[in-house]
Amino acid sequence: MPNPKRRHSPPRRGKRRSHHALDLPAFSLCPNCGNPKMPHRACPHCGWYRGRQVIEAEE
Numbered sequence: 001m002p003n004p005k006r007r008h009s010p011p012r013r014g015k016r017r018s019h020h021a022l023d024l025p026a027f028s029l030c031p032n033c034g035n036p037k038m039p040h041r042a043c044p045h046c047g048w049y050r051g052r053q054v055i056e057a058e059e
C-alpha cells in the first residue's frame with residue numbers, strides 16, 4: 001500500500017488549509033422593498049425583478 005513517508009509539518013498543513021475557508025453567500029438588497037435577495041433572482045419577498053413585478057408576492 002502506498003503510504004506517506006513522513007508526516008507534514010504544521011506550517012505545511014496550515015498552508016494547505018489556508019484555502020479551506022467558506023465565504024458567505026452573495027446577496028443584495030431589493031430596490032423595491034429593501035429585503036435581502038439573491039443576485040439575478042426575483043425578490044422572494046415582493047416578487048420584483050428589474051423594476052417590475054414578475055412573480056406573485058409571498059403572503
Ligand SMILES: [Zn+2]
Pocket residue numbers: 030031032033034035043044045046047048
Ligand atoms: Zn423586494
